[in-house]
Amino acid sequence: MLQTIVLVAHVGIALLIIGLVLLQRGKGADAGTGFGAGASGTVFGARGSATFFSRMTGVLAAIFFATSLGLAYLATQQTAPASLLEGAAAPPSVAPPPAAEPEPASDLPPLQEPPPEPARE
Numbered sequence: 001m002l003q004t005i006v007l008v009a010h011v012g013i014a015l016l017i018i019g020l021v022l023l024q025r026g027k028g029a030d031a032g033t034g035f036g037a038g039a040s041g042t043v044f045g046a047r048g049s050a051t052f053f054s055r056m057t058g059v060l061a062a063i064f065f066a067t068s069l070g071l072a073y074l075a076t077q078q079t080a081p082a083s084l085l086e087g088a089a090a091p092p093s094v095a096p097p098p099a100a101e102p103e104p105a106s107d108l109p110p111l112q113e114p115p116p117e118p119a120r121e
Contacts, residue, residue: 003074010067017060024053 003071006067006074009095010064010071013060013064013067017057017064019054020057020060024057
C-alpha cells in the first residue's frame with residue numbers, strides 16, 4: 001500500500017518537473033527583448049520567471065530523487081518465494097473452486113442404433 005502511494009507521488013512529481021522545464025525560457029529567448037518582447041518577463045518579478053522556475057525545478061528534483069530512493073528501499077523489503085512451487089501455490093485463505101454443476105439434459109432425441117446389416121452369402 002505504501003509503495004503504491006509513493007509510486008503515485010513519484011509519477012506526479014515527474015509530470016510536474018516536465019511541465020516546469022517546458023515553461024522555462026531558453027537561452028535564446030533574451031534575443032527577443034530588443035524587439036519589444038521584454039515586458040512579458042515581468043510577471044514573476046524583475047528577474048522574470050527564471051529564478052522561480054529554476055528553484056521549483058530544483059526542489060522537485062530533490063523530492064523526485066528522494067522518492068526514487070524510497071521506492072528502491074520498498075522494493076528490497078518484499079520477500080520473494082524460496083522456490084517456484086511456493087510462488088505458484090495458492091494461499092490457504094483462498095476457497096477451493098465450487099464443484100462443477102451437472103450439465104442439463106439435452107433437448108435432442110437420443111441417437112438410434114443403425115439397423116443390422118443383412119447377412120451376405
